[in-house]
Amino acid sequence: MEWGMKNRLAQLIPSDGHCLFLPIDHGYFQGPTRKLEKPGETIKPLLPYCDALFVTRGVLRSAIDPANTKPIILRVSGGTSMVGKDLSNEGLITSMEEAIRLNVSAVGMSIFIGSDHEKENLLNLAKLVDEGEKYGIPVMAVTAVGKELEKRDARYLALCCRIAAELGARIVKTYWCENFDRVVNGCPVPVVMAGGPKVDTDLEVLQFVHDGMEKGAIGVNLGRNIWQNDHPVAMIKALRAIIHEKATVKEANEIFEQEKGMGPKASSFILR
Numbered sequence: 711m712e713w714g715m716k717n718r719l720a721q722l723i724p725s726d727g728h729c730l731f732l733p734i735d736h737g738y739f740q741g742p743t744r745k746l747e748k749p750g751e752t753i754k755p756l757l758p759y760c761d762a763l764f765v766t767r768g769v770l771r772s773a774i775d776p777a778n779t780k781p782i783i784l785r786v787s788g789g790t791s792m793v794g795k796d797l798s799n800e801g802l803i804t805s806m807e808e809a810i811r812l813n814v815s816a817v818g819m820s821i822f823i824g825s826d827h828e829k830e831n832l833l834n835l836a837k838l839v840d841e842g843e844k845y846g847i848p849v850m851a852v853t854a855v856g857k858e859l860e861k862r863d864a865r866y867l868a869l870c871c872r873i874a875a876e877l878g879a880r881i882v883k884t885y886w887c888e889n890f891d892r893v894v895n896g897c898p899v900p901v902v903m904a905g906g907p908k909v910d911t912d913l914e915v916l917q918f919v920h921d922g923m924e925k926g927a928i929g930v931n932l933g934r935n936i937w938q939n940d941h942p943v944a945m946i947k948a949l950r951a952i953i954h955e956k957a958t959v960k961e962a963n964e965i966f967e968q969e970k971g972m973g974p975k976a977s978s979f980i981l982r
């Protein structure tokens with residue numbers, strides 16, 4: 711692997727090999743998602759606790775301070791909306807030259823396996839990988855399920871992740887599911903977990919992230935279950951403890967409960 715590619719991956723994934731990516735790209739098809747109406751304000755208290763941001767160029771340029779941020783994974787696919795005909799009908803919306811100009815550490819795009827647009831999605835992924843490899847920029851493939859949340863099962867997600875890796879993605883983002891080890895074991899590149907729509911209880915988030923880490927994920931690319939939480943700083947700190955400090959669910963929940971009352975003050979346990 712070339713130095714530039716290695717260096718960018720090291721910017722995203724700290725030396726313990728684990729990572730907490732914070733996605734705030736949802737507006738590219740959802741519009742002003744709840745609690746992400748003003749992305750710059752949403753992330754301000756969360757930035758110290760994430761390892762990278764997943765964001766479109768529009769939000770990057772308008773809401774992220776270039777002098778004070780974290781490594782950027784640039785979302786480069788889009789062209790659809792949640793009120794349009796088909797979420798899978800995405801194309802590439804940002805060039806590699808723009809990614810370089812924005813000094814990003816990686817680019818990311820969605821693939822909708824099994825959709826009417828599977829072929830275009832996968833050919834776009836291959837094209838993006840070719841471009842990325844030319845300049846040493848890793849590609850994160852987002853295995854998307856669109857509105858069909860029932861597709862979150864190990865057999866399907868293992869298929870999606872493996873295909874993304876075979877086409878050259880350096881990191882694959884997928885959803886946690888039962889028997890998650892089946893997904894990770896079939897994927898030769900690092901896997902990070904997304905959360906999807908906010909789950910019912912805070913404990914559930916800690917439980918599925920802990921389970922996924924135990925089963926081989928390197929971390930998360932987790933958005934709504936952090937910034938839509940009533941206590942987003944407490945939640946990101948608790949998740950950080952699982953990801954970077956090997957905290958158990960019980961320990962993480964204690965951190966969450968303790969931090970709920972503390973606001974954005976730093977905890978030494980987490981910021982070692």
Ligand code: 5RP
Binds near residue numbers: 734736904906933
């Ligand atoms: C949607 C995405 C998000 O980056 C991904 O789904 C993670 O966010 P969440 O945890 O909220 O599902 O690709 O645009």
